[in-house]
Amino acid sequence: MLSEHKVFDGHTQTTIMSKNLHMVAAVDIGNADVKVETSKGGLVAPNAISSSWNYNFGDMTALQLAERLLDHLVVEISSSAIHTLSGPHAVGKAAFSVGTSSVLMTMPIDGTTVRSNKHENEQSAYVTHALLAASLLRDHVDQHGDIPKRIDATITLGTAIPAMLWAKNKAHARQLEQQLLGDHLVTIWLGDERVRVSLDYQSVKVTSEGVIALYALDQNIRKQGNLIVDIGEGTTEYAFTDGGAPVPALTSGSRNGVGHALEGATESYARLHQMEYSRHTYKAKMKSKKDYALELRKLFENHKRAQAQEIAEQTERQLTLIERDPEHEVENIILIGGGAVVFHEELEQSLLPIVSKWDVRLINGIEDSVILNLKGLYILAKQLEAQRIEEGVIVE
Secondary structure, eight states: EEEEEEEETTEEEEEEEEEEEEEEEEEOOOOEEEEEEEEEEEEEEEEEEEEEEESTTTOOOHHHHHHHHGSSOOOEEEOTTSOOOOSSSEEEGGGGSSTTTTTTOOOOOSSSSSGGGGOOHHHHHHHHHHHHHHHHHHHHHHHHHHOOOEEEEEEEEEEEEEEHHHHTTTTHHHHHHHHEEEEEEEEETTTTEEEEEEEEEEEEEEEEEEGGGGGOOOOOHHSEEEEEEEEEOOOOEEEEEEEEEEGGGGEEEEEEEEHHHHHHHHHHHHHHHSSSOOOOHHHHHHOOSHHHHHHHHHHHHHHHHHHHHHHHHHHHHHHHHHHHHHOOOOEEEEEEHHHHHTTTTHHHHHHHHHHHHHTOEOOOOOGGGGGGHHHHHHHHHHHHHHHHHHTTTTOO
């Protein structure tokens, strides 16, 4: 740890350079939010970025901005793996307050473009770098109470892509691993001050969403035949595991989720009132106390039921496929993810006749369902770290 003292307007300000830090981290890259877990705690931010040369930081000091970093996160990333996102970008919550002069980029959910695939979309890596750098700066400020000039850290990381992409071709996982491995420089803007965070990813493992949640479940359940239905914003994964091991040939996915219900509701509202919202704005407007919010919620409820029915039908198709295999059978259907919470009642109504017909158990309403993938990824990251140390790759 190095420290130096500078004098500004007669006052001494300590600027500390944090050297040789090592972080073990898990990152769950969702279409709506990106969740991070480290030994120092977690953070969540919307999966959104917006080009931002003139972000309005107000009259807050650099330290005040650092203490509210996720509200005003603006970064510039220098990386050989990022080619299309040059210049400073507001990330997460800050991306929504940049203004109309910049293009807001969220993760598309329609599956028709390269940007819909997390392993091909540079935004996945960009937001990952930004949030890990923010986590390191937050930890430094919490510990020292001041702003460092630079932070150097090595990273051991566990993350995941949708099961349907992972099962289709393992090269998809390796593609994201290659984007993340190596050195990346993140410059965090704090008003007129800059903090440079050097990230050196030494060990990265990209695995399957849904399957990784097994790490966080009871060991007895883990050993059984499980059809894990992981319902997110843009995709639903139907991941089959037997004896704790994934079976890629019996794993699939569909373009269903909370985001599709929101987009359906926005389209219905636009047809009725010639008023178009993004799915993110529509979600926020549903919380309004104004009269129009009641109609927004009713339209969303209609599309929730439609999405839940489609997910139930796809679940039965996957269940039928597995049961036809002579070597495997399903004992549990396990519902996880944010969509399992949002669609809880609708899914139970649709799935109960199916589980009765096939004599399987429905496991729904799991505590921490929304973060089971993240918890599993953090367990994976700690295993990677243990392996790294065992192999002698130790950071002083």
